[in-house]
Amino acid sequence: MWTRAFNLLAGLFMATGSAALLSQEPVPVNPEHPGRLPDVFLGRCIAPQIGCWFPGAREVLEPGGFKSPLDALGRSGAFDLLCVSSRSTHNESDSDSSIQFLQQAAEYAEEKYGVRLVLDAEIRLSRKSFFKAHPECSQERLQLVERLQSRGQKLEIDLKVGALSDHYTHNYRYEVLGCRLIKVWSYQKDAAEMVDAASVRDITAEVERFTADSSRCEIVLSGEKAWEDRFVCIAVAFAFLYPDVHSDEALHFEGELIAEHQQINAAGFIKDEWGFPPSYTWAREKDEYWFSPAMVRRYAMISGGRDLADDCFLMYCSQTGRARERTQAIDRMNRMNQARLLEFEKQVYESSKKYWGPHAFIGTHPTWYPYPGKNEFRKNGLMWWPHPRDYAQTDEVTPFCCRTGMAKAAAQPVWYNEYYQTRPSYYIYEHWTCLLAGGRVNIHPFYPKSEAPDEEGDFRILPILRGGADRIRSRTRLLNFMMEAPLQCPVAVVFGHWGVMNWTYPQYFDSLQAAITLCNELARRGYPADLIPSSEIHTVGVDGKKRWFMAEDGRMQYGRQPYEWVFFYGVTESDQADIDSLWRLGDNGETRRAILPPAMDQSAWARRVTEDLQRHGIQPQTAWVESQDRWKGSMYRPPMSGLARFADGTLLWASGSQEEPRGKTIRLDKATVFANDGRQTFLISAEAVGVLACRFDQEDGLVALAASDLKFFRAGGMNIETADRPTDVALWKDDAGVWQGVFQAEKNVLPVGLKAAAEKWYFLKK
Numbered sequence: 001m002w003t004r005a006f007n008l009l010a011g012l013f014m015a016t017g018s019a020a021l022l023s024q025e026p027v028p029v030n031p032e033h034p035g036r037l038p039d040v041f042l043g044r045c046i047a048p049q050i051g052c053w054f055p056g057a058r059e060v061l062e063p064g065g066f067k068s069p070l071d072a073l074g075r076s077g078a079f080d081l082l083c084v085s086s087r088s089t090h091n092e093s094d095s096d097s098s099i100q101f102l103q104q105a106a107e108y109a110e111e112k113y114g115v116r117l118v119l120d121a122e123i124r125l126s127r128k129s130f131f132k133a134h135p136e137c138s139q140e141r142l143q144l145v146e147r148l149q150s151r152g153q154k155l156e157i158d159l160k161v162g163a164l165s166d167h168y169t170h171n172y173r174y175e176v177l178g179c180r181l182i183k184v185w186s187y188q189k190d191a192a193e194m195v196d197a198a199s200v201r202d203i204t205a206e207v208e209r210f211t212a213d214s215s216r217c218e219i220v221l222s223g224e225k226a227w228e229d230r231f232v233c234i235a236v237a238f239a240f241l242y243p244d245v246h247s248d249e250a251l252h253f254e255g256e257l258i259a260e261h262q263q264i265n266a267a268g269f270i271k272d273e274w275g276f277p278p279s280y281t282w283a284r285e286k287d288e289y290w291f292s293p294a295m296v297r298r299y300a301m302i303s304g305g306r307d308l309a310d311d312c313f314l315m316y317c318s319q320t321g322r323a324r325e326r327t328q329a330i331d332r333m334n335r336m337n338q339a340r341l342l343e344f345e346k347q348v349y350e351s352s353k354k355y356w357g358p359h360a361f362i363g364t365h366p367t368w369y370p371y372p373g374k375n376e377f378r379k380n381g382l383m384w385w386p387h388p389r390d391y392a393q394t395d396e397v398t399p400f401c402c403r404t405g406m407a408k409a410a411a412q413p414v415w416y417n418e419y420y421q422t423r424p425s426y427y428i429y430e431h432w433t434c435l436l437a438g439g440r441v442n443i444h445p446f447y448p449k450s451e452a453p454d455e456e457g458d459f460r461i462l463p464i465l466r467g468g469a470d471r472i473r474s475r476t477r478l479l480n481f482m483m484e485a486p487l488q489c490p491v492a493v494v495f496g497h498w499g500v501m502n503w504t505y506p507q508y509f510d511s512l513q514a515a516i517t518l519c520n521e522l523a524r525r526g527y528p529a530d531l532i533p534s535s536e537i538h539t540v541g542v543d544g545k546k547r548w549f550m551a552e553d554g555r556m557q558y559g560r561q562p563y564e565w566v567f568f569y570g571v572t573e574s575d576q577a578d579i580d581s582l583w584r585l586g587d588n589g590e591t592r593r594a595i596l597p598p599a600m601d602q603s604a605w606a607r608r609v610t611e612d613l614q615r616h617g618i619q620p621q622t623a624w625v626e627s628q629d630r631w632k633g634s635m636y637r638p639p640m641s642g643l644a645r646f647a648d649g650t651l652l653w654a655s656g657s658q659e660e661p662r663g664k665t666i667r668l669d670k671a672t673v674f675a676n677d678g679r680q681t682f683l684i685s686a687e688a689v690g691v692l693a694c695r696f697d698q699e700d701g702l703v704a705l706a707a708s709d710l711k712f713f714r715a716g717g718m719n720i721e722t723a724d725r726p727t728d729v730a731l732w733k734d735d736a737g738v739w740q741g742v743f744q745a746e747k748n749v750l751p752v753g754l755k756a757a758a759e760k761w762y763f764l765k766k
Contacts, residue, residue, distance in 0.1 A: 025748045026761040033114025034748075035765035037080045037477060039267075039359040042740060047391065047414040047480040048080035048361065049473055050442040051461065053117075055105075057088035061097060066105035072462060074113030077766075078470050081267050082109065083363050083418075083442065085120035089172040093121035094129050094257055103264045116267035118363050122274075122348070123243050123254040124168045130243055130253050137247040138177055138239040139277060142291035142309065144316045146233045149186075154208070155221040161238050162215065166278040174240045174277050176215035181207065182235040182291075183309045184221065189231060190320065197319040203232070233317065235309055237291045242277045246294040246340055254344060258351040268361035269352040273368045273395075275341055275380035283374030286503060287316055290337065290378075298340070303332055318504075324573075327504045331574045334501050338381030349388040349542065364418055364442065365393035372402060372516075372531075374509055377501040385409055385532065386539045391416055393442070397629060400437055400637045401493070401519035405530035407438060407486040408559035409539070409547050413646075414483065420444035424467025425658055426629060429640065431472045432656030435691075436622065436638035437528070438487035438646065440476070443469065468661025474744070474766060475663055475690040475708035478730040481742050482693065482704040485648035488676055489530045490564040490618050491609060492556075493519050494582065497533035499572030507598055511570030514602065518567070520636040521606035526620025527613055532558060534568070534578040537585070548582060554590035556582075561647050562591075564618055565609055569596045617678030621645050645676050650704065652693040663690020663708065684715040689726070704732040722753035728766070731758055 028034040029041055037046050053073060059065035073079055084102065091098045102119060109115040123130060131138070141161075149155040164174040184207060188199040209220040219234055243250040258269055282288040289312040299308040311329040314322060345366070352360040366387045368379045376382055384394075385406055392406035392415035407415040419430045419441050431441050445460035493515045499505055500512040519529040536558070539547050547559050555562035566586060571579050579595075586593050592612070596605065614620075622642025627635040638644065640656040641664070651673060655664040667687045674681055675696070682696055689709035694716070697703050702716030709726035713719075718731075728744035741758030743750060748763040755761075 026743070026750055026763040028748070029742055029762045029764050030114060034763060035077050036114035037480065037764075041481065041762075042734065044481065045359065045390075045412055047412060047440065047483075049078060049477055050081045050083065050118075050363075050416060050440070051079040052418065052442065052444045053082045053084045054445065055084065055086045055101070057086075057090040060086050060088060060091050060101045064104075066101065066108060070105060070109045070113070070115070074109060074115050076462065076465050076470060078443070078465050078473050079115055081116050081118055081361055083118045083120065083270055085125075085270065085272070087125065087168055087170055089170075092128055093125035094260060099261065099264070102261070102266070106265050110265065117264075118268045118270055118361050119261055119264065119266045120270040120272060120363075121257060121261050122269075122271055123250060123257060126253075126257060127172075127241055127243070130250070131241065133253070134247070134249045137244040137249045137294075138292075139242040139244045140237040140239045140291040141277070141279070142182060142289045142312055143236050143238060144233055144287045144289070144312065145236075146231060146317070149221065149223065149226050149230050149232050151223075151226055151228050151230075153223045153226065155223065155226075155232065157219045157221070157234055158216070159219070159234075159236055160216040164240060164242070164277045164279065167273065174242045177239040177241055178214050179212045179217045179236050179238045181210045181217075181219065182237050183313075184219075184235070185233045185313055186226075186230045187233070187317075195231075195317045195319040197321050200319070233313055235313065240277055244292045244294055245276060245290070245337075245344075246292055246298050248294070251343060251347065255347055255351065258348065258355065262355035266356055268356050268363065269348055270363045271345055271348040272364045273379075274344060274366065275368060275383075276337070276378065278368075279378055280375055282378050289315065289333070299333070299336060302336060308333075323504065327502060327574065330502045330504060331498045334377070334381050334498060338383050338386075341380055342383055342386060345383070345387045361391075362389055363393060365395045365398075365416075367394045367396075367398050367402075370394060370396045370398040372399070372512055377509075382497065382501065382533060385536055388542050390542065393418065395419070395444075397627070397635065399516055399519070399531070399635050400523070400624070401516060401529055401531040403439060404437060404487050404489050404528060405492075405532045405558075408489075408530055408532075408561045409536070409541060410486075410559070411542050413438065413486045413560065414480065415439045415486070416442045418442040418444050420447040421629070422446055422448065424464050424469065425661075427464045427469050428467065428472070428656065428658060428661040429628060431469055431476075432640040432654060433627075433637045435472075435476055435654050435656075436640075436642055436644040436652065438483075438644070441469075441473075471662035472656065472690070475728065478708070478728055478742060478744055478764070479652070479691065479693055479706045481730040482695070482706045482732045483646070483650060484704075485560055485646045485650065487528060488621070488645040488647045489528045489561060490613060491522055491527060491529040492532055492558060492561075492563045492566045493529050494532050494534050494566060494568050494579070496568075496570040496572050496575035496579065497535040498574040500570050502572070502574055505572050505574075507570055507572075511598070514600065515569045517634075518569070518596075518600070518602040518605060520624075520634060521602045522609060523624035523636045524626075525606055525610045526623045527610060527618070528621065528624065530558070530561065534575045534582065537578050537582045548585060550585060550589055554588075556586045556589060556591040556593075564613060564616065565592045565594070567594055567596055567605075569600070570598075571595055619645065619674045619676055619678050648695065649676055650693055650695040651682075652691070654691055656690065665689055666692045668692075682715055684713075686713040686715070687711040688713075706730040718757065720753055720757055722751045724753070725751045727751050727754065728764075729754060 390411040392410040395418040495515040522529045551557040624636040688707035695704040702718045739758040744764040
């Protein structure tokens with residue numbers, strides 16, 4: 001009797017429990033903050049929504065000054081991470097007030113809104129402390145000046161340089177701290193205006209007087225030994241209020257600076273536009289070179305004892321019989337400087353992972369100007385590709401072929417572009433076009449400030465969201481649950497990295513511009529191409545794996561992208577070894593290769609490759625168009641609406657416009673869509689708004705889906721009907737083949753039409 005009663009009670013309990021279980025609400029993807037994306041979900045890294053916050057001195061120094069801006073940005077729901085940078089002279093990043101501010105702000109933002117801060121507290125923001133500890137470790141710039149000295153006459157030369165400035169300085173510029181005379185040479189020139197190498201003499205001892213007051217100096221050169229008219233070149237090193245990049249003290253100081261911030265509950269750390277001080281004149285004259293005692297020692301060590309000042313003179317003035325030596329000196333300097341800058345970047349990456357965990361976010365972008373041109377060569381040696389990041393990051397109007405190429409090398413498929421402009425419409429354009437190239441936008445407030453909105457509390461960022469960016473970000477963030485690969489780019493254009501930066505070659509820089517033009521020509525035909533430097537043949541990613549390798553199917557692969565074609569352009573002696581290594585990688589493989597001639601017709605080559613890809617069944621994407629927002633030359637990018645293809649087979653439709661910034665209806669009525677390689681055909685019926693993405697397996701079965709305001713979807717064995725309640729949704733099969741689902745809504749009520757689509761549903765608050 002008791003056994004029977006127990007069984008009845010147990011059965012009643014189980015029935016009641018099962019019913020309760022079935023009626024339970026879906027679990028929030030982020031239980032503490034249901035509207036925020038988690039770093040990791042079900043083993044997947046989820047790309048965050050990012051923005052910038054630049055607190056001023058008043059906000060930092062005023063108790064609780066962080067609350068008002070964080071309340072505004074937190075309530076917007078548009079950000080999971082905020083890259084915070086306070087660039088005030090009143091509180092450097094290592095000051096007690098700054099650290100306390102960041103600590104309190106980080107706790108407040110995460111506890112109240114689930115928003116986490118990425119800290120910008122690097123060495124350029126702690127210059128006072130650095131120079132107090134290491135007054136001798138300033139970055140110098142060697143100024144070379146050529147004059148003609150008449151026979152027997154004294155020569156007087158006045159030199160003056162100004163302070164340098166960039167986005168980190170404001171009213172605390174990289175002031176000139178002083179200068180020192182390095183060397184003086186005399187020489188003759190031949191009929192071709194080339195320095196006669198045999199005539200070069202060190203005449204530093206003939207300087208009668210050298211006087212200096214920080215940014216200005218006067219040199220008086222004796223004429224006693226000027227027995228004939230002669231040319232002279234004077235080298236003066238000006239020191240700036242900028243840490244010496246090659247000094248051990250600078251690297252060690254920044255390492256301690258990062259460690260000092262580990263007490264803050266942050267999401268990660270920032271190294272933004274890192275490199276040598278900003279400079280714009282060298283690209284025209286080649287008469288300025290970075291310099292310092294530490295740099296002189298390092299150069300001597302890697303060159304077998306050569307003198308850096310002498311080689312700078314050689315780089316500046318071509319000398320008879322020394323052409324190859326000059327080319328090698330330029331390459332050596334460029335390689336040395338880039339390698340040193342990457343040491344700082346690697347330290348930031350490794351320290352961030354050490355202090356804030358394996359999923360720490362490392363920001364932001366290495367791009368400075370942001371075009372891969374002459375100013376960038378000198379700033380950072382074009383270290384855009386090898387710099388360590390989990391997510392590739394660029395800024396402003398970086399060419400899209402650079403963005404996609406950098407994304408292939410990164411650990412995660414999504415890339416970010418930090419973007420600013422003066423009106424919301426520009427941000428709408430940036431969001432939609434980046435999306436169709438696999439990117440997202442790191443929102444920078446309105447800039448210039450003169451065009452900022454006047455409303456109190458807008459913080460120059462809320463009007464951007466109200467203008468439509470808020471809903472675009474809401475619509476697109478569910479893609480981050482199912483996207484596993486970057487944009488499909490079947491062609492790689494490899495440029496000679498060191499050769500394009502070496503002005504001894506006739507094609508100096510021009511070959512890089514030509515390579516970008518070729519990428520544009522391919523993209524406007526529906527086949528985006530990745531731009532990659534030849535030096536990447538040696539690079540190992542943050543995962544410890546070589547970026548270039550031979551894929552299992554016999555194609556040459558860079559990061560996550562196998563290529564149908566690899567082009568080599570701008571091949572010089574400087575890059576020949578790298579090009580040869582990369583070429584050999586493709587021997588006996590399936591990838592077609594070509595070394596392009598210097599005077600190539602980009603349009604003709606693009607047409608030839610397009611025809612070849614079509615013959616091989618490679619499917620095009622929506623053709624890219626000329627950008628509406630650019631600085632330098634022509635740039636092509638996706639339109640605001642169209643179809644994009646991704647390397648894992650994902651198909652993404654986006655539909656945006658300035659008239660309907662939050663997205664237009666996407667409707668497919670038994671649409672026949674080919675797989676990337678043309679070997680499969682999918683019959684798709686669907687309706688959504690703004691965004692629709694899906695991926696199929698080799699048997700044509702659906703394995704992933706994401707859509708905004710989805711009304712229905714019928715393809716690959718999946719049938720979803722939610723016309724009565726259009727919903728933002730993401731679905732995917734996990735590694736065990738089990739369907740997982742996330743839906744986004746105001747309330748945690750799963751639409752009936754979705755219940756059968758996944759075994760487990762999760763909720764993300766809109």
